[in-house]
Amino acid sequence: MEKPQDKVKEPIVGYGHYSYADYLSWQLDEMVELIRGKVFRHAAAAPRRIHQEVSMILANRFYEFLKEKTCKVYPAPFDVRLPLASRRHEDIDTVVQPDLCVVCDPKKLDELGCVGAPDLIVEILSPGNNKKELQLKYEVYEASGVNEYWLVHPDERTLLIYTLEGGKYRPSRIFTFGDRVRSQALPGFELDLDEVFGEL
Structure with a gap:
């Protein structure tokens, strides 16, 4: 038995x-x-204060912009399943918990989280990030069709945006203080990085 x-x-x-x-x-x-x-x-210790502050600031900016829109923002922990073909639990071998993700298609949401590529994913770097993990995430986000992948480096006060074009990511220049960034995945969304990094 x-x-x-x-x-x-x-x-x-x-x-x-x-x-x-x-x-x-x-x-x-x-x-x-x-x-x-x-x-x-994940690292056994809780994320550092600066990581949590950046996450809260960005989550708030997305939340305010997305009010009364179909798209919704979800902070970690939130399971994002990235199936290659089948949506059966036994066939899915990638489940990530991005720091933030924005999902615009309600059909991708269920009680367990998101199944399929979010429209936008934000990862906030911390000393415990595994380089292999970051490389693999880049590859699976690109392959699964995540339209925008934001990589925030809070210690360096920088943001790099990867935009999916023709199935491949095109990197932006490195953004920092004095820059206003726009999202192609969320038309009309703008972010003043002085408001993000200036609060740290």
């Missing part, structure tokens, strides 16, 4: 190939992400 604990498979970082079905069975005290079947653990 199967015991309840038999259903819980403990993930091994860097080994094996796991699916979203496995992910749902884990009982962990920490956040993990699944990228192409590999497990990436």
Whole structure:
């Protein structure tokens, strides 16, 4: 007879190939992400204060702009499943928790989060970010059709925007103090970086 604990498979970082079905069975005290079947653990410590401040400022700006619009902004922790073909839990091997994501198609939302590419994703760098993880995220965001990928470096007070064109990301120049940035994924949205980085 199967015991309840038999259903819980403990993930091994860097080994094996796991699916979203496995992910749902884990009982962990920490956040993990699944990228192409590999497990990436978040740092055990809470994000730094500067990370949280940037996240709150950006989330507020998006929220205010998106009021009464179809698009919605979601902060982490929020599961984003990126299926390649099938939407079955057993077939999905990438589940990420971006710092912020904006989803404009309500059909992509369910009680578990988002299934399919958000229109815009924001990742805020911190000392614990794994370079391999960041590279893999770039690749899966591009392959799954995330229209805009924002990479914020709070220590350096910079923002880099990748815009999807013809299936490939085109990087912006590096934005910083004095710049106002616009989103192609969210027409009409503008962000004054002095208001973001000046508050830190």
